[in-house]
Each structure stands twice: as structure tokens, then as C-alpha cells.
Amino acid sequence: MRTILTDDITAAVRNLCIQACTILGEDVIKRITDALGAEKSPTGRMALEKIIENAQIAATENIPLCQDTGMAVIFLEIGQDVHVAGGSLNEAINEGVRQGYEDGYLRKSTLDPITRINLGDNTPAVIHTEIVPGDKFKITFAPKGFGSENMSRVMMFPPSAGIEGAKDFIVQRVIESGGNPCPPIVVGVGLGGTFEKSAIMAKKALLRPLGSRNPDPTLDELEKELLKKINATGIGPMGLGGNTTALAVHINSYPTHIASLPVAVNIQCHSCRHAEAIL
Amino acid sequence: MNSEPKKIVAPLNDIVLKNLNAGDTVLLSGVIITGRDAAHKKMVDLINSGNDLPFSIKGEVIYYVGPTPAPPGRPIGAAGPTTSYRMDQYAPVLIERGLKGMIGKGRRSEEVKEAMKKWGAVYFAAIGGTGALMSRCIKEAEVIAWEELGPEAVRRLVVEDMPLIVATDMYGGDLYVTGPEKFSSRE
Numbered sequence: 001m002r003t004i005l006t007d008d009i010t011a012a013v014r015n016l017c018i019q020a021c022t023i024l025g026e027d028v029i030k031r032i033t034d035a036l037g038a039e040k041s042p043t044g045r046m047a048l049e050k051i052i053e054n055a056q057i058a059a060t061e062n063i064p065l066c067q068d069t070g071m072a073v074i075f076l077e078i079g080q081d082v083h084v085a086g087g088s089l090n091e092a093i094n095e096g097v098r099q100g101y102e103d104g105y106l107r108k109s110t111l112d113p114i115t116r117i118n119l120g121d122n123t124p125a126v127i128h129t130e131i132v133p134g135d136k137f138k139i140t141f142a143p144k145g146f147g148s149e150n151m152s153r154v155m156m157f158p159p160s161a162g163i164e165g166a167k168d169f170i171v172q173r174v175i176e177s178g179g180n181p182c183p184p185i186v187v188g189v190g191l192g193g194t195f196e197k198s199a200i201m202a203k204k205a206l207l208r209p210l211g212s213r214n215p216d217p218t219l220d221e222l223e224k225e226l227l228k229k230i231n232a233t234g235i236g237p238m239g240l241g242g243n244t245t246a247l248a249v250h251i252n253s254y255p256t257h258i259a260s261l262p263v264a265v266n267i268q269c270h271s272c273r274h275a276e277a278i279l
Numbered sequence: 280m281n282s283e284p285k286k287i288v289a290p291l292n293d294i295v296l297k298n299l300n301a302g303d304t305v306l307l308s309g310v311i312i313t314g315r316d317a318a319h320k321k322m323v324d325l326i327n328s329g330n331d332l333p334f335s336i337k338g339e340v341i342y343y344v345g346p347t348p349a350p351p352g353r354p355i356g357a358a359g360p361t362t363s364y365r366m367d368q369y370a371p372v373l374i375e376r377g378l379k380g381m382i383g384k385g386r387r388s389e390e391v392k393e394a395m396k397k398w399g400a401v402y403f404a405a406i407g408g409t410g411a412l413m414s415r416c417i418k419e420a421e422v423i424a425w426e427e428l429g430p431e432a433v434r435r436l437v438v439e440d441m442p443l444i445v446a447t448d449m450y451g452g453d454l455y456v457t458g459p460e461k462f463s464s465r466e
Contacts (some may be wrong), residue, residue: 033434041462043454045443046304050406050442058411064357067346067410069432105356107347107430116317118429147384169365179383180362180453182407238407239385240444241458263326272407 003083004279006092009139012277013096016141017072017231018104020275021064026056027210028247028272035184035244042243048184051237051270068107070143072097072125075204094123095138098103109146128200140207142274148181148267154199157261166191166263167222171229173265174246178238182237182269186210187230187249190264192256198264205250206268214251223249234271237270284442287333288373290338291379291401299445301452306440307403311382312423315361318430319369327371333424334433336373340380340403345430346420347410355420355436357410360384363402367391374400386455387447398452404446404454414440 029052034046058065069081078084086092101122102266128181170189177185190201214220214277226249228262236242247270256262289293289309299305313333314322315416325332343363347356363383370381371394379400387395395402405413420435426432447453 001428032351034444041458043302043458044441044462046444047406050409050412054406054409057415058357061348061411063411064347064349065411066408067344067357067359069347069357072341105348105350107345107356109345109430137292145408150362154312178386179404179407180364182384202361225391229465232464234459234461235399236458237463238404240404240454241457241460241462263419 006086009092014099016275017100031210031247041242044237046138047237051275068145078140081135116195137279140276142145148269151177151181151267154264184244186268188266189251193254198262202264202266203253217228219251289340301454305443307361313434337377343383359410360405402447403443
């Protein structure tokens with residue numbers, strides 16, 4: 001049994017908040033740069049150029065990439081041989097979020113859903129916990145902006161809809177979203193499972209490095225087909241027309257029930273931010 | 280799209296407005312105001328109840344933005360555009376009252392476009408998510424109303440060479456419609 005102190009978790013989360021909100025991953029910058037070379041629309045090229053320039057300014061001047069520094073979404077992978085000591089795990093994470101958003105001059109956007117009164121410190125975080133073998137404690141922080149989050153949907157299809165129904169739904173969702181989610185987007189898809197499992201799979205799919213292949217050959221093919229279809233819509237960067245609507249489609253799947261086909265689409269803007277730490 | 284951006288100054292006058300067409304790129308300088316969801320609701324509630332606004336919107340350009348807090352030594356934090364459709368139900372009233380420009384991202388409703396045609400106004404798209412880049416164009420920022428709204432408070436900004444695209448002009452031209460049509464290769 002390995003002991004991990006809640007103070008160390010708080011410190012790690014604080015740093016991840018600031019890091020994720022100011023530094024765009026190399027994989028994302030590379031995909032956007034590649035897209036720029038292939039983009040036919042002048043407006044689209046301007047948008048992609050500005051996006052790359054923005055990432056450089058954010059990193060060098062230590063300023064957030066986007067003013068929507070998101071709702072704090074945290075994925076934990078906790079080794080089953082880990083013992084968390086020193087207090088409440090959830091409170092340790094929320095304290096890290098509190099400190100990170102304050103110290104990093106990040107925007108606090110969480111509020112009460114009924115009164116709409118801002119809670120003032122960007123907590124509570126949305127925390128997804130997975131227990132895995134081993135004695136590591138992995139924290140992935142993915143601040144989620146709601147321009148793109150609002151465009152996400154879960155659909156419970158009847159089995160008769162089949163994979164064709166799922167594909168149409170995914171492409172249609174992107175078309176209906178247009179420029180709202182700040183394309184070029186990353187499309188996270190959760191296929192199967194239950195209502196909530198599909199949504200979590202779709203969100204977790206957004207964490208996969210851009211440009212990486214899906215280890216499942218069927219899903220890999222499906223990802224390529226959907227990306228091609230989505231980029232043929234002409235929506236383009238910012239929805240103003242062009243060939244780059246999505247940078248990637250990432251799919252996770254899970255067995256489902258004989259009576260259903262859940263399909264979740266979680267849309268991510270071009271600012272595909274996340275940072276991780278292993279304690 | 281014209282390759283050379285047009286340099287324009289806010290507040291806008293009708294001569295400038297008439298020369299802006301969907302697809303043009305512009306560099307905007309001058310003085311603008313900010314406002315998003317909560318501020319729009321307050322503005323329209325005040326107008327509907329027959330009261331004056333605490334600031335003028337005549338000839339003004341409003342930027343849909345909720346910036347991050349200003350770090351030391353800067354007037355403002357990251358300040359990219361927010362999604363505009365959430366302001367659609369309020370925009371026509373403001374356009375009727377003299378608002379001449381809006382900056383945001385994403386398509387506008389038919390009602391907003393009709394009001395833009397009728398009263399003369401233009402909608403600029405800023406590149407969504409470029410909060411750091413846009414922040415560099417903002418030279419001064421001060422809260423002029425509703426400080427309690429935090430990131431949603433109304434600010435007066437002095438901006439310089441803000442890179443924008445004319446998304447919807449006062450003639451009904453809409454790049455959010457024509458752009459995707461032009462580049463669609465769907466069978």
C-alpha cells in the first residue's frame with residue numbers, strides 16, 4: 001500500500017489548472033498547422049493562423065488561451081494499492097481548483113443552476129474516478145469551455161437505427177453546431193454502454209492525443225470515415241466556410257443492451273486543453 | 280474576401296457601415312463596450328420598463344465577451360468572443376436603439392438579421408478561443424456598469440487593430456451561410 005497525501009494532490013491540481021489553460025499541446029498545434037496547409041478558404045486560413053499565433057502568445061505571456069477557462073473536469077486513475085491520507089480526496093481536488101483559478105487569473109464560471117449566482121471559485125469540479133491496478137495516482141485535468149459543451153448530445157437509438165443511424169447523428173450534430181463550438185473541433189464519441197457511460201466515454205475520447213490511431217481497427221476506420229464526412233460539410237474554421245471543420249474524431253465503445261444503442265457526441269473546440277500529472 | 284483588411288474606427292458611422300460586406304476582414308480600433316448574457320437581460324429589462332441605460336449604445340459596437348481577471352500589469356485578461364446566439368433575443372431591441380455593431384462568434388437569428396437590415400448594423404466574427412491574441416489588442420478596460428456581474432459586467436474598452444471578419448452585413452449578406460455552401464463537397 002502506497003500513501004499519497006491530500007496536500008500533494010491539491011498542489012498538483014493547482015498547477016494543472018494553470019498549465020492546461022495556458023499551454024496548448026504540441027499534438028494540437030501540429031494538427032492545426034497541417035490543416036492550415038490544406039485549407040482552401042482564405043477566411044479559414046486566417047482563422048487557423050490566428051489560432052496558432054494565439055497559442056504562442058498564451059504560452060510566452062502566460063495568459064489563458066481562451067477567456068472561457070471552463071468548468072473543471074478531472075479524470076482520476078487511482079491505483080488499487082494507493083491509500084489517500086490527510087483528509088477528503090474530493091475536498092483536496094476542489095482546493096486545488098480554487099487555488100489554480102485564483103492564482104492563475106482564470107475565469108470562474110461555475111454557478112448555481114437555479115439562482116444563476118456565481119459560486120465564486122470555479123468549484124465544485126466534475127470528478128470521474130477509475131480504480132486501476134497498481135500504486136500510481138494519475139490526475140488529468142481537462143477544463144471544458146461551454147461554447148462547445150453546449151453543442152454536445154446523447155441519443156438513445158433503438159437497435160434498428162444501426163451504425164448508419166449513429167453515423168448520421170454524429171455528422172448532423174456537427175452540422176447543427178456550425179460555428180458555435182469554435183471549429184476546427186475535436187469530436188468525441190461514446191458508442192454503447194448506458195446513457196451515462198456513453199457520455200463519459202465521449203468526454204474521455206477527447207483526451208487521446210490528436211493524430212493517434214484508435215487501437216481498435218473497426219473504430220479506427222469509423223473515425224476516418226466520419227472525419228472525412230465532417231470535413232466535407234464545408235463548415236470550416238469558425239463556421240465561416242472551409243475544409244477544416246474537425247481536427248479529429250475519437251471514438252470509444254462499450255458493449256450495450258439488446259434494446260438500445262446509446263450514442264454520445266461530446267464536442268471540443270480547437271483549444272483542446274488538458275494536462276496530467278502522475279503522483 | 281478582400282485580402283487586405285480594412286482599418287475602421289469605433290464608434291461606427293453610417294459611411295463606414297455601408298462599405299462593409301460579409302467576408303471582408305477588418306482591423307478595428309477605437310472605443311467599444313462589452314456585454315454578454317446577464318448584461319443583455321438587464322439592458323433590455325431597463326428599456327422595456329421605460330428606463331435609461333447607465334451608458335449610451337448609440338453608434339456603439341458591443342463585444343460579447345466575459346474576460347478572465349486582469350493579471351498584474353495588464354488592463355484585461357484573455358478576452359475572446361463568446362457564442363452570439365444567446366444574445367439573439369435581446370439584440371433587435373438594442374439595434375433599434377442605435378447599436379451599430381456586434382462582435383461575437385457563430386450565426387445570428389433571422390430576427391437579428393432583419394433588425395440589422397432595417398436599422399443598419401453589422402455583425403463581426405472574432406476568432407473564437409483566441410483570448411490571448413485579442414487581449415493584446417485591448418489597450419484600456421474599465422467597468423462602466425454592473426460590477427457585481429463579475430466577468431459579465433459591462434466594460435468600456437479601447438482597442439487597437441482588433442482582427443475581425445464581417446460575418447453579416449447590413450444588406451443581409453451572411454458568411455455563415457455562403458461560406459459553408461461554397462466549400463461543401465457533400466454528395
